[in-house]
Amino acid sequence: MNTVKKSEKAMRKSVFNFTVNTLMAFCMSALIGIGFLIKYTLIPGQERWAIYGGPTELFWLGMDRHQWGMLHLILGFVLLGLLVLHILVHWKVITAVYNKIIKEPLIKKALVVVFIILCTVMIIFSFFIKPNIEPIKKGSGRQVTLVTNIPITAM
Known part of the structure; x- marks a missing residue:
C-alpha cells in the first residue's frame, strides 16, 4: 500500500513537471x-511610411503593435514565473549536479x-538607463535610413 502511494505521488509530480x-x-x-510579428509585420511608423507611402496603422486580430507588445510583456512575466517555479521544483537536482561538477x-x-550579480544586473539595468534625448526638427520627423536607393512612390 505504501508503494502505491509513492507511485501515485511520483505520477502527480511527473504530471505537474x-x-x-x-x-x-x-x-x-x-x-x-509575437516578437517576429512586432518586428517584421506590424512595423513601426517610419518604416510604415516608407513602405506604404503615408501615415497608416497596422492591426492583426484587432490589435496594433503596442497592444501586441503589452501581450509580449505579460507572457514574459508568465514565463519568468514558470521558470522560477521550474527551478524551485528541480532545486535538489540543480544543487546535486552543481556539487558534482564543481568540487572546490x-x-x-x-x-x-x-552568477547572482550578473543575473541581477541583467534584470534591473534598464531601470537605471538614461536615454539620449534629441528634439525632432520641425518638418523632418524621425531620421529614416533606407537600405536601398529605390525611390518610394505613393501607392
Missing part, C-alpha cells in the same frame, strides 16, 4: 512569434556570487 514544462514551451513559442568550495561560492 510536464504541465509546467509544456506551459513554458508554449510561452516561449508565443514570445518568439571557494570556487563554488565565487561562481554562485558572480
